[in-house]
Amino acid sequence: MMARKKLYYRNVRMAPYDLVKEFLVATAVVLVLVLIFSLVLSSPDEPPVTIQGVAQASPQTFVQTTLDSLDGNSPVAGYGPPYNHGTGSVQTIGPVSLQKLIGVHIPVDTAQSFVLGPLTQAAAMNPALKAQLTQFNAASAPKQAAWEDAYGKALAKAKETPPTIAIPACVCGPVAPMMAALLQMGQSGAMDGLLLTSGHFYQTDYTRPLLFMQNNAVAAKAANFNLLGSTWGVMNETGNYPGQAWLWLYTMLYQIPPYTTAWAANTDALAILTVTILTLILMFLPWIPGLNRLPRYLKVYRLIWKDYYREQRDAPPTQPKSEQAKPPVEA
Amino acid sequence: MTPDFMNAPAHYFHAGFILISVANLIVIVLMVLVFILAVLLPFPGGRKTER
Amino acid sequence: MSLTRSVQQKLSATLPYEELLPYEQPAYVHSYVYLFGIATLASFILLIVSGIVLAAFGPQWWHFSTVGHFLNSTHYWSVQAFFFFMVVHLWATFFQGAWRDGRGLTWVVGVMTFLASILTAFTGYISQQNFDAQWIAVQGKDALNAVGVGAFFNVLNFGQMYGYHIFILPLVVGALISAHLLLVRMRGVVRPYDDAMADEVRS
Numbered sequence: 001m002m003a004r005k006k007l008y009y010r011n012v013r014m015a016p017y018d019l020v021k022e023f024l025v026a027t028a029v030v031l032v033l034v035l036i037f038s039l040v041l042s043s044p045d046e047p048p049v050t051i052q053g054v055a056q057a058s059p060q061t062f063v064q065t066t067l068d069s070l071d072g073n074s075p076v077a078g079y080g081p082p083y084n085h086g087t088g089s090v091q092t093i094g095p096v097s098l099q100k101l102i103g104v105h106i107p108v109d110t111a112q113s114f115v116l117g118p119l120t121q122a123a124a125m126n127p128a129l130k131a132q133l134t135q136f137n138a139a140s141a142p143k144q145a146a147w148e149d150a151y152g153k154a155l156a157k158a159k160e161t162p163p164t165i166a167i168p169a170c171v172c173g174p175v176a177p178m179m180a181a182l183l184q185m186g187q188s189g190a191m192d193g194l195l196l197t198s199g200h201f202y203q204t205d206y207t208r209p210l211l212f213m214q215n216n217a218v219a220a221k222a223a224n225f226n227l228l229g230s231t232w233g234v235m236n237e238t239g240n241y242p243g244q245a246w247l248w249l250y251t252m253l254y255q256i257p258p259y260t261t262a263w264a265a266n267t268d269a270l271a272i273l274t275v276t277i278l279t280l281i282l283m284f285l286p287w288i289p290g291l292n293r294l295p296r297y298l299k300v301y302r303l304i305w306k307d308y309y310r311e312q313r314d315a316p317p318t319q320p321k322s323e324q325a326k327p328p329v330e331a
Numbered sequence: 332m333t334p335d336f337m338n339a340p341a342h343y344f345h346a347g348f349i350l351i352s353v354a355n356l357i358v359i360v361l362m363v364l365v366f367i368l369a370v371l372l373p374f375p376g377g378r379k380t381e382r
Numbered sequence: 383m384s385l386t387r388s389v390q391q392k393l394s395a396t397l398p399y400e401e402l403l404p405y406e407q408p409a410y411v412h413s414y415v416y417l418f419g420i421a422t423l424a425s426f427i428l429l430i431v432s433g434i435v436l437a438a439f440g441p442q443w444w445h446f447s448t449v450g451h452f453l454n455s456t457h458y459w460s461v462q463a464f465f466f467f468m469v470v471h472l473w474a475t476f477f478q479g480a481w482r483d484g485r486g487l488t489w490v491v492g493v494m495t496f497l498a499s500i501l502t503a504f505t506g507y508i509s510q511q512n513f514d515a516q517w518i519a520v521q522g523k524d525a526l527n528a529v530g531v532g533a534f535f536n537v538l539n540f541g542q543m544y545g546y547h548i549f550i551l552p553l554v555v556g557a558l559i560s561a562h563l564l565l566v567r568m569r570g571v572v573r574p575y576d577d578a579m580a581d582e583v584r585s
Binding site for chain 1: 333334336337338339340341342343348349350351352353354355357358359370371
Binding site: 002005008009012013014015016017018019020022023026027029030031033034035037038039041042043044045046047048049079081082089091093098099101102103104105106204205206207210211213214218219221222225227229233234237238241242244245246247266268269271272273279282283284285286287292293295296298300301304305307308309311 | 415457474521522524532542575
């Protein structure tokens with residue numbers, strides 16, 4: 001043993017300890033535990049939500065989502081950075097908005113990406129749709145808004161018997177046939193594919209389809225599973241499986257004032273800031289006066305090392321007292 | 332092969348603003364229990380051996 | 383001057399070979415409380431092994447194959463075991479004041495391991511390609527966007543998250559665990575608080 005360690009451990013009884021055996025036994029025990037849990041309880045795998053599934057199960061939800069995407073009323077349309085220049089989801093910490101400072105990096109124009117883009121691709125095979133799209137694009141913005149508004153009012157009175165929906169007639173120009181075409185594309189599964197394409201052959205980025213579905217289908221299913229952030233959802237898993245329980249502190253902030261009251265508009269940013277500060281405190285605990293002596297006051301260590309203290313008390317003093325009283329401290 | 336009760340709607344423990352799934356609660360209670368047992372249980376072959 | 387020689391001398395001074403695997407420890411190490419670190423390491427190894435098999439067959443395999451689903455189950459329960467033991471290890475070392483006598487860096491690296499592990503688990507949940515992944519991604523994005531991180535760390539981008547989960551972050555966690563273990567071996571376990579004995583004798 002190094003001299004340095006010998007000095008550090010003086011007056012401490014040393015005993016043989018088989019680290020390699022400890023490691024092997026620990027690995028075997030954990031392996032057996034994991035195998036038992038896997039065999040008996042398996043693991044969760046709830047199938048993903050698809051645009052096709054939403055369009056078939058609730059055509060009204062689907063059409064409402066597409067209309068919101070077209071007229072800019074969807075939360076994503078007004079979200080703000082990193083997707084666009086909206087302000088709906090911009091958060092600040094005091095006077096600073098890191099979100100705005102960093103800016104738009106993943107541009108998403110909901111009307112173009114979720115409605116007009118997919119329709120343009122479909123119009124290549126559908127001359128009638130092509131004419132309707134041309135009519136819509138040529139119209140003035142107020143005209144487009146009037147059509148969208150009229151269609152929205154009609155949609156509110158629609159009767160749905162999934163997978164069909166009956167929308168009352170309206171004076172909404174090409175918007176009605178455009179929405180009908182998009183619903184067909186949604187129900188056929190074409191939308192799932194079209195939202196993924198981004199000018200590349202290979203696809204690994206689900207930003208657009210997830211943003212399209214997030215505020216209705218995904219959130220509704222999450223609410224069923226009690227996964228919403230307002231109900232400690234970050235910790236939870238589908239079914240009766242344990243989730244990310246280690247996020248308790250972070251998700252707890254979303255349940256308590258002032259995060260739910262005065263800070264509600266900036267909850268995310270302030271919760272992250274809080275957790276960052278608490279984490280730094282944990283990390284630098286060894287050098288924080290007072291806190292670094294906390295375990296000494298809590299005295300749990302007396303239980304942990306109870307055998308050591310009993311031994312020290314019972315042992316005849318083998319060293320001069322002066323040396324025993326002064327623990328060696330390394331720099 | 333997944334047992335049905337694991338995919339059934341989750342059970343929850345609710346007290347004031349605290350809402351925690353029973354599964355997570357079991358994990359946390361087990362952690363505390365295991366820690367206490369580790370402190371209290373004697374370690375095999377660890378005591379008063381060779382001096 | 384030989385750089386090799388000075389590096390070698392520095393290494394053998396700070397961590398001599400026999401200190402890497404000492405066969406003697408202070409007697410108080412003979413306790414279950416000292417086992418949670420090694421149990422965390424064991425869980426990490428199971429995570430890497432099950433993760434390698436899952437990665438080798440691709441991200442979709444486990445949804446359709448019984449063997450794949452079982453491998454996913456072992457990966458899932460290994461994560462639960464990993465965090466279970468790591469948190470209890472954190473409690474144990476906290477109550478011991480294990481950062482004392484020049485062990486501050488060991489503590490810091492341990493906390494960093496915890497943080498990197500949380501991020502690894504988070505990207506893993508997002509890489510599952512099921513409803514859970516969809517939900518955690520759309521829900522998690524708002525918090526990351528609110529502090530500007532979402533612009534570069536896009537949780538809705540499966541390819542990016544998968545890369546983080548199966549390569550970058552396991553590498554970081556593995557490196558941190560290695561550093562943590564080396565620091566523990568270099569300095570040895572902390573001494574018990576010294577004033578306790580005096581207090582106990584007095585009472």
